Amino acid sequence: MNQKMQKNKLLYIVTFGCQMNDNDTERMKGLLSKVGYQDTDSPDGADLIILNTCSVRDKAEQKLYSAVGRFKKQKQAKPSLIICIAGCVAEQQGEELIKRIEHLDMVVGTNNVHKLPALIKEFEEQKNRSKNSIVATGFTDKIEGDEYGYLADSSTSMPAKTSASVSIMRGCDNYCSYCIVPYVRGPEVSRSPDDIINEVQSLANSGVREITLVGQNVNSYNPLLTDETDDECSFTSLLKKVAGISKIERIRFVTSHPKDITDELIALFGSEPKLARHLHLPLQSGSDKVLGLMKRGYSVAEYTEKLERIKTLYPDMSITTDIIVGFPGESADDFNATMDILDKINFDNIFSFMYSKRPGTEAESFSNQLPLEIKQERLQRLQAAQKDIAAKKSASLVGTKMPVLIEGRSKNSDDELTGRTSCNRVVNFRASKDSSPIGLEGSVMNVLITDAYANSLKGSLQTERSV
Ligand code: SF4
Secondary structure, three states: OOHHHOOOEEEEEEEOOOHHHHHHHHHHHHHHHOOOEEEOOOOOOOOEEEEEEOOOOHHHHHHHHHHHHHOHHHHHHOOOOEEEEEEHHHHHHOHHHHHHOOOOOEEEOOOOHHHHHHHHHHHHHHOOOOOOOEEEOOOOOOOOHHHOOHHHOHHHOOOOOOEEEEEOEEOOOOOOOOOOHHHHHOOOEEOOHHHHHHHHHHHHHOOOOEEEEEOOOHHHOOOOOOOOOOOOOOHHHHHHHHHOOOOOOEEEEEOOOHHHOOHHHHHHHHHOOOEOOEEEOOOEOOOHHHHHHHOOOOOHHHHHHHHHHHHHHOOOOEEEEEEEEOOOOOOHHHHHHHHHHHHHHOOOEEEEEEOOOOOOOHHHHOOOOOOHHHHHHHHHHHHHHHHHHHHHHHHOOOOOEEEEEEEEEOOOOOOEEEEEEOOOOEEEEEOOOOOOOOOOOOOEEEEEEEEEOOOOEEEEEEEEEOO
16 A cells, blocks of 8 residues: 555654744654654554654753653553654754663654654664664755655645744854754754745645744845856845745744844835734843853844834834843843843843753853842743733733734634734634634634733624735
């Protein structure tokens, strides 16, 4: 029987970490679907369990060890079960994981995801020989055309969705002093624009209406020219090409680096209506001293000047950021400077973390590490201040009419549909229990915002479609 037609093996994936891991997980599901694996939401009875790991923060790594321990009983009940650790911890620790975790079969690093089906086949073929594990790690300096795009392959029978992410690059060359990414995802390599556009076009054909272009630092997208006749393609040019695909209604991108946001990109928000009114721009600290220690490559003044310009040009733009508190050497004044920026910018949302040492990074050896209590206290103060700002910002949207891309029925209520605004807020709104979202799903409709909650908005559907 054609292997593609068999769907008799069960795949259970646990994903930790960021949007890059989410994208890799979707890629794994698509790839493995082609060789007979069907996604399941329970580890019981699974034939393959993959833990797609993150090593950016301490907790994610600790969660991995406790999660993999729990799967020992599934392995005992079903000895043919293959357990695989993929992602950043796989890349970083490689063979060491096989030594530490007795019931682990495979370790697949960040640049080897596309080889999963071949590695599983190899593992099954060698099971009866002396070697009973597989470790595939190491970086490549080029992305081959066949490494991505599996989400869009119709032979994978992946369910149609309204929104999808498309990876445009991998790795990072910035080496911020606290960050593990360059060590676990390798040097920055961009995918060819043609491969990206083909993937987006296939997704659009399968019903996707919103694309998020993802990469560790999308603004520095810079594909290798393979032919003298190839045109250079900046990130802004890539966005224009994606916007040229007629069925795509909205385009998002994440993550941006403040030093690489160009005037050309800022102007594009004004001329390209498909570009969502949301910018995630990691600040990390409001102190120049700390930014210097972090090796971020911009000053507070440069960051705020760009944001003020964007906010003046596009007052409806939603701005979100990442902040690390308690970086080694962060004084009370440095932290207060971060609090001041919160007041000044009025972020719609922040993702805030306490600094934690990552092995192998420069900041690991910094001498002036802060005690946990100080870091905790600063994080609490920061989050409490942001909670007030976010509540005021959400409340200010009540009474406005916003275009919402409808994703489907709300998880919380049979009577409601759910969708997202251009500024990336979730909106739930009433729809009859008997009325199918089919027909509305994937369309952009105007919704009058009636209530604001901590993580979502509520509204009522207006009869007219948004243009
Ligand atoms: S830009 Fe800095 S923080 Fe972001 S992935 Fe690269 S090294 Fe890490």
